[in-house]
Amino acid sequence: MNKAFVKEGDQDDDDDLPPGAPPIPPGSKNYITPVGYQRIKDELLQLIDVERPEVVKVVHWAASNGDRSENGDYIYGKRRLREIDRRIRFLTKRMDLAEVVDPSIHHGNDQVFFGATVTYAKRDGEEHTITIVGIDEFDPLKGKVSWISPVARTLTKAREGDTVLLHTPNGAEELEILEVSYPAPTP
Template sequence: MGAMKQSIDTSSTSAPDDEEDSFGAPPIPAGSKNYMTPQGHLRMKNELLHLIDVERPEVVQTVSWAASNGDRSENGDYIYGKRRLRQIDSRIRFLTKRLDLAEVVDPSVHHGSDQVFFGATVRYANQDGEEQTVTILGIDEFDPLNGKISWISPVARALTKAREGDTVMLRTPGGLEELEILEVSYPPPA
């Protein structure tokens, strides 16, 4: 799921609608909220505030200084600074949109439950007996190399609402695959 989009658009002009793709995050399904954990929400909010309060003012200051040096066409500090400013502004817009759509869900409310919901850490085995552990998180929190999958991923959708001991079917390019849910856990309440 995380390897869906390997290429990155390096052109300097990108439409605002392409912002989500430019940061490697999948789009939020139409009509859905942007579910995320309190930790994911805090991380995104802190990044947004850092960009607004620290990075952007520093780059604006550098660009202003570079512009005062004269010939802007061959001024590396000015050219790089303007490019970096566009990147920061684009990221600020992206984060603002994602946070506006955020629906913060605390997975600890399900602590002790054996049913799979958002925020669950699930250990399962495929039909060959190979075990895997995944945590179902928000679109902006997924990190498949570390076992964090998005709630919109096929694996998460197959597991959701099932219980420990259940067998679910996962549709893959190679056909249907059986997954047996071995363990479901949630973080304890704070």
């Protein structure tokens, strides 16, 4: 069917990513830490067990009030149900594709892999500490960068004391790796 004849709301919701959610690069796995996987699982269960049933009750009540065309509770509730269902589908797909990688297996290693917390210095002496995490876990304000980010890809497989070259739009930048650490294994 030609896209010209499709209503805006009729698009395939499964292909829509939420705002700010990066797509999984083609041919790669959706690496995620155990903490990130648990966070997604908790959100999914919250949506399924708590939020969705509450909205269904409101929509059912609003539908019983009669005229649905001007019923704000009904219209908003149906919209909220679509949003919740879209999020549930997205989280379910991400969990199905997830490859949980426990960074503690590298505890004591000085080489950068997925899950590493890396402190590096720029040429001007400015230091940064980042943790390399999955694309569903990144939070730049907390120092968590996705494994597909340019800085993570540049640092991966380097060791403490190495100097690597990060290519940026402003030119190449040297980064000296000062420290690499991993969480301790849990008993």
